[in-house]
Amino acid sequence: MINMEEINQKPDLSNIKNIIFDFGNVLLNINPSLTAIAFKSLGIKDEADFFGGRSSLELMVKFERGQATSEEFIRAISAAVTGEINDQQIIDAWNALLLDFPPERIELLTTLGQKYRLFLLSNTNQIHYEAYMQDFQQHYGFSLDTLFEKLWFSHQIGLSKPDTTIFEYVLKDKSLIPEETLFIDDTLMHVEAARKTGMQAWHLLPGVEICDALS
Template structure:
């Protein structure tokens, strides 16, 4: 499917579904990779690059692997002496800031739209960024949205079109009235397959620019 990335006409849109990482929350996966290397990777060519490790992360995102199982598997790839707490710290290193301008944007948009969050995530990251948001802004992240869907909680993940059908059904949303915003093109294309209008947030573009 070729990409169509003109800014969408918001005239008929009633529902906005936001991706999280690099749309609202800034992230940098390289920081986690570097943090794990500092902890001492047994085989750097295999660490989080093999098919089995990628499958582990997908299962973790879908809630099919517990945090304990995830930590223990990662620990087996690291030098002896690393603690589960250090694994969490390295894993969360990719989580950066949630800029105030985006918080203010969401507050303003709530006057005109129903707002939703749909994220491929995992329990360890979820605990970290929800606590960080509450600490920085003094209210829960959930207050910005009518509903939040996280992959590890519903057992589905993008780009499986089924996750978008799940959201449409549970939120009682009409796809033609719904705009999905994501920084990953395959996720955008999957949403379009279900009839949802979608916008690909290109690198260097801020979601605030759309509005």
């Protein structure tokens, strides 16, 4: 049984050599409700029903795992909209949830990188990936890649959280010892899945700033 007090409390880094970060709402601020509002303004009258429908959920999983293209995703959205819209409007609405990457988190990663091997593991998709990678480069003048030893994105490796196979994949890919590896995510089911592989895992609760917890 998962010890919820343990999974939610500040992690003990004394035996940790590797830290794997989730991206959204751990390092990059996001607000999914902004995308819901944007799609509603485009003409999807009940965005909750649309994105919660079986066919839409299946498409989302495929898109997240790189099994559906950006074009296929855009066509599916366009078909659900009442009225004329173009591809860029759909892309902008889809990206509305992407907010900022605070500079203090870059400072945190730079400091941690002097002591630990740092990695990024994110459930994402091609449209979001292109947007935040470009935005980060333009804002800070260097690539997000430089902050980590390796970045794993679900749409590039064909795997996604919370399947335990994705955690087994990253451990094997970089020859990481589970007991020496900490995974940080804001989604409980992802943290629970990571712990099943032997990793230490921390559930970052809403309102908890990772810089305060790891500084």
